[in-house]
Amino acid sequence: MTTPDATPKAMDRIDTEFDIHSPEYLEKKTAYEASIRSRCPVSWTEKYDGHWIISGHHAVGAGLRDRNRFTAAKYTDEHGKLKGGITIPTAEGYRALPNESDPPEWDGYRKLVSRPFSPQSVDKLRPRIAELADEVIDHFIEAGEADFVMQVGSPVTALITLDVLGLPLEDWRFYAERIHQTFSGVPGGGDSEAGIPGIQKRLAETIAARRITPHVGVLDDLIASEIDGRPTTDEEVKDLIYDILVGGFDTTAGLMAGTVRYLEDKPELKARIIEDEDFRRTATEEFLRYISPAVGLAKTATQDFELEGQQIKAGDKMWFMYRAANWDPEEFENPEVIDLERSPNRHYAFGAGIHRCLGSNLARAIFQTVLPRFLERVPDYVVDQERTRNYAFACVNAGFQELRFTFTPGKKVRETPILEEL
Numbered sequence: 001m002t003t004p005d006a007t008p009k010a011m012d013r014i015d016t017e018f019d020i021h022s023p024e025y026l027e028k029k030t031a032y033e034a035s036i037r038s039r040c041p042v043s044w045t046e047k048y049d050g051h052w053i054i055s056g057h058h059a060v061g062a063g064l065r066d067r068n069r070f071t072a073a074k075y076t077d078e079h080g081k082l083k084g085g086i087t088i089p090t091a092e093g094y095r096a097l098p099n100e101s102d103p104p105e106w107d108g109y110r111k112l113v114s115r116p117f118s119p120q121s122v123d124k125l126r127p128r129i130a131e132l133a134d135e136v137i138d139h140f141i142e143a144g145e146a147d148f149v150m151q152v153g154s155p156v157t158a159l160i161t162l163d164v165l166g167l168p169l170e171d172w173r174f175y176a177e178r179i180h181q182t183f184s185g186v187p188g189g190g191d192s193e194a195g196i197p198g199i200q201k202r203l204a205e206t207i208a209a210r211r212i213t214p215h216v217g218v219l220d221d222l223i224a225s226e227i228d229g230r231p232t233t234d235e236e237v238k239d240l241i242y243d244i245l246v247g248g249f250d251t252t253a254g255l256m257a258g259t260v261r262y263l264e265d266k267p268e269l270k271a272r273i274i275e276d277e278d279f280r281r282t283a284t285e286e287f288l289r290y291i292s293p294a295v296g297l298a299k300t301a302t303q304d305f306e307l308e309g310q311q312i313k314a315g316d317k318m319w320f321m322y323r324a325a326n327w328d329p330e331e332f333e334n335p336e337v338i339d340l341e342r343s344p345n346r347h348y349a350f351g352a353g354i355h356r357c358l359g360s361n362l363a364r365a366i367f368q369t370v371l372p373r374f375l376e377r378v379p380d381y382v383v384d385q386e387r388t389r390n391y392a393f394a395c396v397n398a399g400f401q402e403l404r405f406t407f408t409p410g411k412k413v414r415e416t417p418i419l420e421e422l
């Protein structure tokens with residue numbers, strides 16, 4: 001037990017009132033994270049049945065390094081309650097793969113989806129990403145105003161992802177709006193096609209149709225593939241595709257939107273980003289660190305272990321705060337300052353350990369291709385502050401509900417559009 005006048009001993013638990021879903025967190029964000037981190041890189045809160053808060057840079061890396069110490073899968077406890085998973089509280093009604101699986105199953109699932117997102121495969125996508133960037137810009141360039149999130153960041157990411165997977169490009173809005181609605185808190189329709197259930201239903205229907213009439217692409221490869229010497233099930237294919245769609249759209253869009261807002265009144269930086277590829281690459285890492293589109297996610301301990309002097313017990317839920325780690329002054333000098341030449345930059349924007357982002361190469365390629373193209377074609381954009389709104393949730397992803405801007409209208413560059421309507 002801690003006595004009021006004693007300095008906490010190494011093993012004393014640091015209790016906080018931290019509530020990841022509180023309005024206070026939404027309002028104060030990084031300041032709230034800093035106050036938790038400065039008390040202790042590993043602390044505890046009683047909220048949501050109690051969980052650890054891992055907020056220090058070293059603690060996040062150390063906590064996720066050993067794949068056998070935690071589970072990311074959902075499970076039912078002895079009272080029939082759903083537990084585990086990557087959210088707090090545990091979300092019901094769907095499973096994301098490989099994100100919510102553990103070794104040895106995780107190895108098989110990850111292997112099934114790794115190749116199309118490897119550095120080599122993604123490098124080959126760059127010309128197509130450039131084409132899609134021009135395509136989405138063409139759709140609003142004559143208007144003089146647009147929303148960066150749903151007219152640039154989200155469609156470009158969605159279109160290239162659907163292209164890789166072999167899903168119909170026309171479906172981009174169906175998926176993107178539901179994903180955006182889920183992460184940002186934009187009110188959506190209340191019908192059975194809304195939100196995550198809508199995505200699940202559409203994917204299940206598409207997979208069933210492809211079993212009968214196969215096409216070409218990653219989706220069809222997954223349908224025809226085997227895992228552990230048996231054919232993959234439709235359910236597994238759906239959960240794998242679902243993770244890829246949900247993991248990429250709003251995170252990549254949020255990264256680009258935050259960057260565009262930051263660069264608005266910085267013409268010299270804009271010019272360097274357009275002209276200097278090395279600078280653009282280093283800058284990408286700093287925007288990833290500073291914006292940290294994936295703010296935090298959960299895992300559950302499967303064994304007792306010590307983390308930064310705190311005793312974690314098997315069954316304890318742990319909230320890994322990637323953004324708090326990315327703003328840790330123990331690792332980053334002046335973390336609140338954007339230094340586009342920061343090096344080294346060992347951020348955890350893509351997580352750490354086995355679940356580290358499958359799409360990190362794709363996200364970087366999209367950012368590095370779309371951003372200069374947007375800055376070249378829309379050089380004088382002015383962000384409409386009145387119509388720029390942050391997400392209504394604080395803890396999982398960071399981004400904007402919408403980020404509207406005005407600009408001098410320009411000309412279309414593509415002779416034939418890929419899609420008649422976006």
Ligand code: HEM
Nearest residue numbers: 098099243247248251252293294350351355357358359363
């Ligand atoms: C800037 C953009 C992105 C950010 C910040 C981001 C962030 C993350 C983070 C933090 C994780 C770790 C999750 C955990 O700890 O459980 C993760 C995993 C994952 N991401 Fe991303 N992501 C981005 C883009 C993408 C894209 C474009 C895709 C599409 C391919 C994608 C697909 C996934 C998948 C499938 C996982 C799960 C991997 C596994 O469990 O093995 N992400 N991402």
